[in-house]
Amino acid sequence: MYTEQSLNTPFDYFPFVKRSLFIILTVLFAACGSDNDDESNLDDELRGIITAQNLTGDPSTDRALPDIEDPKAQLGMKLFFSKSLGGDLDAACVSCHHPMLGGGDALALPIGVDAEVEDLLGPGRLHKTSGEHFDGGPTVPRNSPTTFNIALWDSVLFHDGRVESLGKTPKMIGNDGLGIRTPDVAFGEVDTQAGQDLVEAQARFPVTSNEEMKNFSNFEGTDNTQVRQNLQQRLGNYGAPLGGSLAMNHWLAEFRAGFSAPDGTAEELITFGNITQAIAAYESSQVFVDTPWKAYVEGDDAAISDDAKRGAKLFFDSTDNGGANCSACHSGDFFTDEKFHVIAMAQVGRGKGDGEHGTEDFGRYRETHDETDKYAFRTPSLLNVTVTGPWGHAGGSSTLEQAIRTHLDPQAALDHYDFSELDPSIQTTDMVINTQNAIDKLQANRAAGMASMPELSLTDTQVTELLAFIDTLTDPCVTDLACMSQWVPSADDSDPDGLRIHAIDGNGKHL
Ligand code: HEC
Ligand code: HEC
Structure with a gap:
């Protein structure tokens, strides 16, 4: 009987409900799929992070900055x-x-x-x-x-x-x-x-x-x-x-x-x-802030690749959430907290006259004379960072990957440091001992419970995803001649003293 049946299986009254429920369940199962996040789910998660971290994509908002034509x-x-x-x-x-x-x-x-x-x-x-x-x-x-x-x-x-x-x-x-x-x-x-x-x-x-x-x-x-x-x-x-x-x-x-x-x-x-x-x-x-990441934050889901999205999630998520928590320091739309941290990036070059050999650089300590600031350097912004290498306060990282890996495990980065990547003229006599001092300081700060870079182990895929994300932080203008x-002054711009630099590169080509 019609009514009895309906009492047994309410879906029979409303076949469309059954169908929609089936679709909803299918989508849910797909979203919870074991190997990787569904694309739209990833976007949802990222948009949640963007809202939670109050990101607008544009760090230049509300600033009256001059125009180059002024x-x-x-x-x-x-x-x-x-x-x-x-x-x-x-x-x-x-x-x-x-x-x-x-x-x-x-x-x-x-x-x-x-x-x-x-x-x-x-x-x-x-x-x-x-x-x-x-x-x-x-x-x-x-x-x-x-x-x-x-x-x-x-x-x-x-x-x-x-x-x-x-x-x-x-x-x-x-x-x-x-x-x-x-x-x-x-x-x-x-x-x-x-x-x-x-x-x-x-x-x-x-x-x-x-x-x-x-x-x-x-x-x-x-x-x-x-x-x-x-x-x-x-x-x-x-x-x-x-x-x-x-x-x-x-x-x-x-x-x-x-x-x-x-x-x-x-x-x-x-x-x-x-x-x-x-x-x-x-x-x-x-001001070069018109990045693919900005377009993404502003709502264009197609502005960055899925790898970059996974990298972004790692970048912003807390370690408890399985993330790398890079945004603890590289925070906000400008990707910096403007504070100082010990990362122990390679100490190459002649140094600032600090330490036993005079070839160290005590960083923020030189200003504050606070022991915890020894070897601490300012968190750089990551906007356009793909075009600003070599990286680190002394340029000791020749690749972005090396810069990131140094954060994760500075000891391994030092033990496997590839000197051949560095310009041969850079002074490196005390590099190992000086960088080790910074690593020891990082460990001491950690032991004392000072906020510092936590030890972190990421897979090669995760590092690749972080790099893909960092790639989206470059404004295309900066690579467009x-x-x-x-x-850059043009040939018709007056040269008031004849002392202008007309830059050429190592091959004699005009920049
Ligand atoms: C504890 C704070 C902190 C965290 C967390 C952190 N960084 Fe950094 N990062 C720094 C500091 C400080 C430097 C500069 C170190 C120096 O100059 O010696 C830096 C430098 C860099 C550089 C080189 C930039 C340049 O212009 O030379 C990159 C790239 C970078 N960080 C990416 C990351 C990524 C990716 C993560 C997450 C895995 C991360 N950082 C997590 C503080 C942090
Ligand atoms: C010999 C190379 C050299 C020349 C020439 C030079 N700079 Fe720099 N500039 C540097 C270095 C190295 C630093 C970082 C020094 C430090 O942090 O102790 C720096 C830092 C800066 C910064 C700060 C960047 C930041 O993110 O904090 C600005 C701005 C700057 N220079 C502008 C100038 C201007 C303007 C001139 C000319 C009046 C100039 N520089 C000449 C090498 C140079």
Whole structure:
């Protein structure tokens, strides 16, 4: 009987319910399938993570940043490329931060002054044997970080954070009254000369470093203030700067245009503060955040591969959840907590004069003198990281895979370190002992329960997936010559002092 039957099997009343239930169950079974996540399920999980971690995909939101076409940024570009800011006129900012080289120099460790060929950047750039303090390798002890997205840092610049905001709202220095600390003042104190933001503050320092730009002749024996005074007078063509005046000098017209002050005098316009302001405008216009990952976060499921999605899940998931928890430190849309951690990446190069042999680099400890900060370095952003190798504070990782594996097991990374991957000119005499010291520190911090990189074992497939994810963090503009050319002076751009770097690579090809 019809009613009886229906009481026995309610589905017989509503055949469509039975069918839908079957479909739902089938989908559920597929989703719980043992070998791997179903695609749509993976997207759901990732979107859950994105929401939980408050990601928007765009770390540049709500920041008023200059455009490369702004007159001040254009002036900054010319300054950035000019050797006139080098004490002995042989190095420019761009010597170590070229837009076509990922905003860095593509070297493990940079060569600034006394290069064999001043305009040759990247692999093949060598230090003159006659150069001061020549020891066969680079004289600069740390890897040159990218200038890309530099304006997105809120708290600290440099690997050891020695330029840092003391306030909560670093983009509004003065409003909170807390200001910026730089190496010109004691730790924790405000440098009243720092300028408006971290990028300006940072630009005051490369010119004062003998190895980066100052060199050992014209400005030898001068302090930071004197170097800056000499440079403003040199470019402004006033006073009596050490080393004399420039052979050719059209900077006044450039500063008038850059600062929209057609009647300004050299003394008014060509100040060191204005030099760094213009350079900072140029650097801050280098915003490269339009990544496939951003498109994915904004809702395009097809923007990244399934491998990258699995890598993303590993990257963001906690270790309890089977993840690698990379986002504990590489957090947020800019992929950094702007804090300092001991990872024990290879300590190559001549070091910062620390430790028993003087070839170590104590990192953040150099600023804080806090034992737990020994060998701690700032968490780098991972945006565009595929184009900023070699990696690590001393460029000791020649591949991204090596950089990741060093996090997982620094001892194995040291024990199996492949020196042949490193540029043969890099100093490595104390590398093993120095890196071991950092590993020992990491272990001591772990034993003391200090937050640090946990020991982690990942399969080769998982490492490949992490790499696939990291690949999605690069803005296509940075590998596109036409797109990047906006940040390189063109042949029709005036060269105010004839001292522009026209960069070539090791094969003589123009960058
Ligand atoms: C000889 C190579 C060299 C030259 C020349 C040079 N830099 Fe650098 N730059 C470096 C290195 C190395 C570091 C990292 C130093 C450290 O952390 O101790 C750095 C750091 C920076 C940073 C901070 C990046 C970050 O993520 O914290 C900025 C910005 C920067 N340089 C801009 C400039 C500007 C502007 C000039 C010119 C006035 C310049 N650099 C000249 C090598 C160079
Ligand atoms: C405990 C904090 C922490 C965690 C967790 C962490 N990192 Fe890092 N990462 C760092 C620090 C600090 C550095 C820089 C070390 C140095 O310069 O010596 C770094 C460097 C890197 C670099 C090289 C970047 C460059 O510009 O040189 C990559 C790539 C990287 N991390 C990826 C990862 C991945 C993938 C994971 C997850 C498996 C991860 N990190 C987990 C703190 C962390």
